[in-house]
Each structure stands twice: as structure tokens, then as C-alpha cells.
Amino acid sequence: MADPILSVQSLNTHFFADEGTIRAVDGVSFDLYAGRTLGIVGESGCGKSVTARSILRIVERPGRIVSGSIILRRSNNTIVDLTTLPTDGAQMRAIRGGEIGLVFQEPMSSLSAFHTIGNQLQEAVLLHDPIGKKAARTKAIDLLAMVGIPRPSQRVDSYSFELSGGLRQRVMIAMALAAEPHILIADEPTTALDVTTQAQILDLIRRIQQERNLAVMLITHDMGVIAETADDVVVMYLGKEVERGPVDSTFHAPKHPYTRALLRSIPSVLAEPRARLATITGSIPHPFARPAGCPFNPRCPERMAVCETTVPLQYDVGHNQATACHLYAA
Amino acid sequence: MTRILDVRALRKHFPIRRGLLSRIAGHVRAVDDVSFTIESGETLSLVGESGCGKTTTSRCILRAIKPTSGEIRFRTESGTEIDLAPLEARQLRPLRRQMQMIFQDPFSSLNPRMTIAEIIGEPLLVNGVIDSTARTRRVEELLELVQLPSAYLNRYPHAFSGGQRQRIGIARALALNPSLVVADEPVSALDVSVQAQIVNLMLDLQDRLGIAFLFVAHDLSVVKHVSHRVAVMYAGRIVEIAPTRALFETPRHPYTEALLSAVPVPDPRRRSQRIVLEGDVADPSDLPQGCHFHPRCRYATEACKTETPPLTEITPGHSVRCIRATELTLTGVPAQ
Numbered sequence: 001m002a003d004p005i006l007s008v009q010s011l012n013t014h015f016f017a018d019e020g021t022i023r024a025v026d027g028v029s030f031d032l033y034a035g036r037t038l039g040i041v042g043e044s045g046c047g048k049s050v051t052a053r054s055i056l057r058i059v060e061r062p063g064r065i066v067s068g069s070i071i072l073r074r075s076n077n078t079i080v081d082l083t084t085l086p087t088d089g090a091q092m093r094a095i096r097g098g099e100i101g102l103v104f105q106e107p108m109s110s111l112s113a114f115h116t117i118g119n120q121l122q123e124a125v126l127l128h129d130p131i132g133k134k135a136a137r138t139k140a141i142d143l144l145a146m147v148g149i150p151r152p153s154q155r156v157d158s159y160s161f162e163l164s165g166g167l168r169q170r171v172m173i174a175m176a177l178a179a180e181p182h183i184l185i186a187d188e189p190t191t192a193l194d195v196t197t198q199a200q201i202l203d204l205i206r207r208i209q210q211e212r213n214l215a216v217m218l219i220t221h222d223m224g225v226i227a228e229t230a231d232d233v234v235v236m237y238l239g240k241e242v243e244r245g246p247v248d249s250t251f252h253a254p255k256h257p258y259t260r261a262l263l264r265s266i267p268s269v270l271a272e273p274r275a276r277l278a279t280i281t282g283s284i285p286h287p288f289a290r291p292a293g294c295p296f297n298p299r300c301p302e303r304m305a306v307c308e309t310t311v312p313l314q315y316d317v318g319h320n321q322a323t324a325c326h327l328y329a330a
Numbered sequence: 331m332t333r334i335l336d337v338r339a340l341r342k343h344f345p346i347r348r349g350l351l352s353r354i355a356g357h358v359r360a361v362d363d364v365s366f367t368i369e370s371g372e373t374l375s376l377v378g379e380s381g382c383g384k385t386t387t388s389r390c391i392l393r394a395i396k397p398t399s400g401e402i403r404f405r406t407e408s409g410t411e412i413d414l415a416p417l418e419a420r421q422l423r424p425l426r427r428q429m430q431m432i433f434q435d436p437f438s439s440l441n442p443r444m445t446i447a448e449i450i451g452e453p454l455l456v457n458g459v460i461d462s463t464a465r466t467r468r469v470e471e472l473l474e475l476v477q478l479p480s481a482y483l484n485r486y487p488h489a490f491s492g493g494q495r496q497r498i499g500i501a502r503a504l505a506l507n508p509s510l511v512v513a514d515e516p517v518s519a520l521d522v523s524v525q526a527q528i529v530n531l532m533l534d535l536q537d538r539l540g541i542a543f544l545f546v547a548h549d550l551s552v553v554k555h556v557s558h559r560v561a562v563m564y565a566g567r568i569v570e571i572a573p574t575r576a577l578f579e580t581p582r583h584p585y586t587e588a589l590l591s592a593v594p595v596p597d598p599r600r601r602s603q604r605i606v607l608e609g610d611v612a613d614p615s616d617l618p619q620g621c622h623f624h625p626r627c628r629y630a631t632e633a634c635k636t637e638t639p640p641l642t643e644i645t646p647g648h649s650v651r652c653i654r655a656t657e658l659t660l661t662g663v664p665a666q
Contacts, residue, residue: 196589198592202594265523267529273573279523280526
């Protein structure tokens, strides 16, 4: 495989609150490749969104990157560690939106209600490429056409509240792609949408990825979305990367007890009607009440004595698959 | 089995007012000719995309809002059937405890200033259980029913996780032994691992107590796990209603087929051949002529643009609102 376009190594992002420290991202490593989709999946509080915000250097106080590196191969083939750049500096601003595009979950709150979508798109275009107002408007219309918005030359003058949720999310994707980034980070891009609209948006992301050879990082809580779109998967739990591997292995040969339990507990349209679901006992601990040792140990059916005291290392389990679980200690 | 609920030709139209004098400029036909029944101990799910009228239907049934027309025939504890649709607030009050509701968001539906004992005990108090020891005993019973330790009685909602809060909401709904519970997206705000616990709890409670559920949801996977029968709504109308297995395995309406094909399947070896629906859901204030679904339907003919199809039973218990229902061969999702 070619070199990764973005490489996250042992990333730690912690939040320093009065009540204690939250290790929101606790030693996460993965690579993004051109033309491939990395799915990051986990339940609330697992640190998947903070990982994305760390890459873009938009972690809010009292959080900050404590250690680790985020190596980006820039379009001019130079290498830069994003953790070393000032968050508001010119370089980081050029990368954010310029080389890494971002799509959020909430298309309504991410778009301005006071400016037309054309205005917002033009701004995004001009920020990274000063081609002049007229050319920017033409490009805005082209972008709307690319993301499949009907009658783009008229829609360019509408406001976000005049559009449906699906169309708004298309506008968000158009904005994320305005500066022609090589990496697209999509944080729960379809969670607020209906299934039929979700299918449209996932198809759109896939088509654009193929056309532009984009590296996509897709963050979601939905295992179904992961199965449909990802090439590789990172499963997170309480800030830890518990399992990593190709999508087929994650679903058909899951190694970590959490991944296995999660897969068994998801409702599926393929189930028998009224079939009871397998459950994971307990609930996700509060971030201040994080268990010692392996974070999953209080809920784990295969818990051993060592799990309660020692944080497991990442073990290689073959075929590019790795898992942080004491069961696989050699 | 006894019929608990019999909804006939239910309509709810909201007026659109415009201009200085607030003249009525049109109507949003949120619910337009909806009919279905629910038996005791049965779960019927209402599914559809946002804006299809499923929540408005459930709010009409609970009489949180007054329907424009139609009948909501509810079988009371005493065994008589009463049409709830025309009743006034005063007449509804004695019936309310027989129909309860479970809400979507367990964070905003519990009062943060009340303890768990007060939250679950309030419906008892309001309905005349004045004796506080009797009330506490019942609250403890309810906590046990939803599998929460009774030691939690005097804690406040903030001390609980989303799943535990949803259990508290369920305990409150069950406090007065309702015969019908309307659950509007009760698990969609929960994490997957917790969602499974709540789904199982609802199945168990139904087996034990024989409650009838009207389950309103957009997630077809969850719906498959809880329902005896499923009704699919589109633009204010039921387009298909059938027993769960029949609906998923042999759908007869093109919209149901498209909806099923859009559900992501948690198996990368089965990346589905999706039917991507073009365009958006029909606007309920400006509905298309003929079949409401025809502008997005891949099987639409000229006749679909003008003929309004009635809901027709094509096999026992399986009704479809499509003029081509018997000639089309549609694809479903078989159980594995």
C-alpha cells in the first residue's frame, strides 16, 4: 500500500476539569489512505469525535492534546506534525478546510441562517483560493451540482432553512469540498437523517471519494453504516482503541470481547421478528469513574484478574488486525 | 384476544395562516385517513420518515391534540368501547390512566427536581393513592419490574445513565396499569448496548402484563425486534400494514421496498443493492395528485398520477395502498 496521507500515532487528548482529568482520547493510532474509508465506531463518550477535533486542532478548553503526533503529508509533499502547529496560525487555518474537509452531524446548526448557501460556499472557496467573486459563484454552482442538488443555479440563492435536511447535508458536503481537500472527515454525517436520505448521502460520499481519490474518515455509532461504507475499522471504548482491522475481519472475526458483544447486541432487519437481543451488562461508566485496568473489564464476560489491574497493550492478531485485550497476550 | 384500539379514518389537518388577518391559506394534511386496530398484548409499530404523520397519529390517539375527524374507539377497563375523538378534557380525564406514554428523550422527560420515588409516585398520587406507605410499596414494585434496585428511590434523575432513566420513564408509564402504552422512539436516543436492554425489557413487560404497545419509530431494525405487526406511513397515510414477517420478507408497496433496502445491514459481505429514492418526502401541505408516492416511485404508471389507491387487503391481515400491488414482485429482507 502507498504511504498514508495522515498518520495518527499514540494520540492522547485529555480534558482538565475541576473534578478531575478526562482521558477522552487515550493512546489512539491509525492511518488514512487516499481512496480508502476508515470507519471509527463507538458509543457515546468513546472519544471518536474528540479524535476528529484533535486532528483539526479544534479541541475546546479545558481539553488539549497531551501527547502523540498527527503526521499529515501535505499536497506539496512536505510532512508536518499537526500537534506542533499553533491552533490559530496561518498553516493550521490553511489545512483546516483546505486540505482536510469536515462534515458535521447537524446541518442546521452548522450553516448560517443569515447568508444564502451561495454566499457561504463562495466564502469557503475564496478563503483557500482567491479567484474573484464571479468565478467563486460559478464554482459554488458547480459544487452544488456535484453534490446532486437539483436546479443549482437557483438554489445557490436560497437560505439553509428553505432546504430539507438531506439537501442541507449535501450543501455541507459541498462546503467541505470547496477547497478541494484530500481528506474528508465526516462526523456522524447521516445520524440526523432518515434512512432513505442516509442512503443518498452515503452514496454521494462514496461517489465523490472515487472521483477525487479522497481519504475518508467516517465517524459513527452505527455498525450498519460502518459495514456499508468502511474499508478499515477502528472500534473505540472510553478513549481506547480496542480493536482495529479490515472491515470484513471486524464483522466476521471480531477479537475484542467488546466488539463481539456490540455486534451481537445490535438490532438487525435480518433478525427473526420479536427476537430478544443479546445485551451487554451495565452501562458505559461516567468518565470520572473510569475503571482501573482495561476500561471494559466491569462489563466483560471474559474478565480475568489481570484485566482489573493492568491496561492491555495492543496485540497483533494477524491480517492487519490488532486488539487491546489480555486474552491475546502471547 | 380483545381489541383495545380501533382507529377509523383518522384525520388531522393543521391550518396554515397567512397575512395580516391570519386567513387560512391552506392545510397541512399531517394525518389523512388512517385506520388500524391494536389487540391486547400486541405491539403495532408505526414507521416512516420524518414528517410522515406517525407522531401526529400517536398524539391524536392519546388525545394530546384533537383530531379533525375520524374515530378512536378505545376499549376501557370496564369493557365498554368509547370513541375518544369527540371527548372534552373533563370526559377524558378518567380514561387517561388507561393509556400512557413513554418518551424519546430520557433526559428532558424527567423532572430534575423530583426524586425517583416522587416521579414514579406522582401518577399514583394524582389518581388517588393518598397513603404514602402504599405508594412507596407500589413504587418499589415498579422499580423491580423495570429491574432497578429499590435503593435508588431517593435519588434524582441526574444520578442515572440514559438507559436507567428510560427504565424510570417506563416505570412511571406502568404505574397505573395501563392497557395501552404509546412509545414514541423510546430507544433512539440510547447507545446500542443500552438499546438492547430496553428492547428486551419492553418484550418481557408485554409478556408479563399483556400491555398493548403502539410503537412509533423510524429505525426498522428495532421495529423488527419488537413488533407483531407494522404499519408503514407515507405523507399522512398508511401505505402498507402487515404482520412483521410478511412486511419485511414480502413487502407489497414500492415505498416499503425502498425503505427496507435503505436500511444498512451490519454485514460488509451483504453491501446492499439499495434503491435510492430520488427527491424528498412529499410536502403534506402540497400533496401530489393520485398516489402520494408516485413522483418517487420506480414502478409508477400514468394511472398512478391520477388514481388515488385505497388501502386494500390482498392477503389476510396484509393491506396495501397501491394499484399495482398484486402485479409487482418486490424484494424484501429475509430473516437469516
